[in-house]
Amino acid sequence: MDPQDTQKRILAAAEKLFAERGFAATSLRSIVAEARVNLAAVHYHFGSKEGLIREVLAQFIRPVTEERHRRLDALEARGTEPTLEEVVDAWLSPALELGSNAEVGSTLVRLMGRIHLDPLPEIEEILIPQFESFGRRYMEFLRRALPDLSYEEIGWRMHFAIGTMTYTLGFAHRAQMQAAVRAEGAEDAAEPATPCHPMKRAAMSDPERTRARLVAFLAAAFRAPALSTDPTATRK
Amino acid sequence: MDPQDTQKRILAAAEKLFAERGFAATSLRSIVAEARVNLAAVHYHFGSKEGLIREVLAQFIRPVTEERHRRLDALEARGTEPTLEEVVDAWLSPALELGSNAEVGSTLVRLMGRIHLDPLPEIEEILIPQFESFGRRYMEFLRRALPDLSYEEIGWRMHFAIGTMTYTLGFAHRAQMQAAVRAEGAEDAAEPATPCHPMKRAAMSDPERTRARLVAFLAAAFRAPALSTDPTATRK
DNA sequence: CAACCATTGAAACAAACGTTTGACTTCCGA
């Protein structure tokens, strides 16, 4: 077998299974079975399971971060002040377009969500340095697009936005609409097996529209009026 | 030992550890160590690990769903049409106020997020019937508050909103603002260990303000203008 | 007091986990 082939097969299988089941729940044996390679090959090429995880993450997080920086560079070079939609898109699209023309719901895109959602300490440790420098720069772009909001307010909303994106990415398989399943007018009776989430099962068939939906959703959310400084005035 | 005490101790320990590490990554032995009970007690009282998981989930999902229904009932009984903010709050607050006066970031609240984020098939299987009936009813409330949006559009935004909430709940421990850590004016140099996320570590000190922030964020997002029906017109 | 059922305790079970070993190919440069 091609010496480099084994490495790639392992990485591809690991990406797929990590995305589907998470890191802790995926065994090395299931990975080598999927990749049809020997168990020892993992330790030969990657040292350990953690080494494999680290490699899988590095393999595709770096391109995303670099592409995000590139898009911010482009907005900066253009001269005119970027719109909020453009700023949101510069952060969102590189994650949605992982691996050239990957569909939303594909392995890599789900993995992109998974890494934010997996509570394993090792994952967080790997993740933090990858994103910290971009995060600082990105906050400045948001700040300029949202001059009325404080850093604190923007930070909260960025946190919310990360949740929106990672969940959408990680659970794209839940993303066919309940509303799309049952016909518009016919909300007559309760069918036996309806989804718990408003959307479910496969689909997100049009990645471009998904991206546009997310951008519109998040841009509007970022533009929400600032919270009153009087805590007692916020209750309905 | 009080016969019922063992059950409660196991459930409490399981809730805590499941919330921190996820379901797959938490062993029964770590649970019984935390609870200071015998390993066999888990199987005696709950049959299996899956039985324990099922019980932990049922224990606190049901109250949340019931409270959500109760709030929708209250809005319905009031007569006047509820605002979008009230509709969002009716769905959000019961999850944020888990277990009487639980703080955001507390065990139960994080667990509430975790169950949506854990990719284990058993979890999804348990989760689906719990939420499906509420989901259908809730969509109607959103529909009335957002008369300009189609079911499909509302479904997508509901999906996004679930992501926002569950991530915020599940990763409340990341939620201290980067902006709050470094002083407003002093964004001088790059400190060595800054967080990858704009917010990190503990806090969300004021649950009431967190709720208000989330409601404002999501209500504004739901009110985003509908996507153009022409797919080619959505690109910037 | 005796019998009983519910509960707990320590120990062991088989299976699956990540990891290591050592013999076996394969192939390129000397």
Place this chain on the structure above:
DNA sequence: TCGGAAGTCAAACGTTTGTTTCAATGGTTG
């Protein structure tokens, strides 16, 4: 042609996993 590094393979390593067993315990009921 030979030697050795690179890579693969089956097998086993010691742990840890969920689960089971069975004796000991405790209180309640006859």
